Amino acid sequence: MNKKKIIAIIVIILVLILVVTGAILLVNHNNNLEKKSTIEKKNTIEAITEKDIIKNESVNGLEFSNTTLIKENGQYTMQMDVTNPSNEEIDLEEVNIIFKDKDNNEIVSLLGYIGTPMKVNETRTVTSYTRNDLSKAKSKTIEIKK
Numbered sequence: 001m002n003k004k005k006i007i008a009i010i011v012i013i014l015v016l017i018l019v020v021t022g023a024i025l026l027v028n029h030n031n032n033l034e035k036k037s038t039i040e041k042k043n044t045i046e047a048i049t050e051k052d053i054i055k056n057e058s059v060n061g062l063e064f065s066n067t068t069l070i071k072e073n074g075q076y077t078m079q080m081d082v083t084n085p086s087n088e089e090i091d092l093e094e095v096n097i098i099f100k101d102k103d104n105n106e107i108v109s110l111l112g113y114i115g116t117p118m119k120v121n122e123t124r125t126v127t128s129y130t131r132n133d134l135s136k137a138k139s140k141t142i143e144i145k146k
Contacts, residue, residue, distance in 0.1 A: 046071040052139035053099070060144045061086050062118075069134065076134045078110060079127045084118040091117040094145040097128060099137040108132040 048054075048069035056065040067080040078097060084090045095112040112126035 044072070048076075048134060048137065050138055053137060057142065059095075059142045061090060062092075062144070064142055067140075069137075071134070074131060076130050076132070077127065078129075079125055080112075081123050081125055082112075082114060082118070083123040084120060087120060089117045089119055092144055092146050095126065096143040096145060097126075098141045098143065099134055100139045100141065101136045102138045104139075107134060107137055 048071065050069075053069055054067045056063070056067075058064070061084070063081075063083040063085050065081050065083065067078070070077045080097075082095070092114055093116075094114060097110045097112055099107045099110070101107055108130050110128035110130055112128050114124060114126065118124065
């Protein structure tokens, strides 16, 4: 075989190696983009803004305000401020926060822990978590547990 044929075969082999390597790198890059997209989808944060869920309300002399309901990674986190606007200490430990759908059916009841008696004008933040799907929640009801 002459030198030109050997050089041509070597060049063809090198080109094939470069093409195959490029194809493998492209497939790996696309797989990494898909994995990253899946991870980003898992880490999405969604605020539930249904007006009857986030509304301020008074129950048994307590003010409930600044309610937020956030969905993150399949878990819902509900937070709200509880204020004692009365002229006396209020003795309670817990509240039930009941989320309902459009037909007024209960979806889930969350426990909100208040703790020790609330002093006059004191505000505390109640936080509750659930993995129940609250995407169809349209309202909430607060029940005081004494």
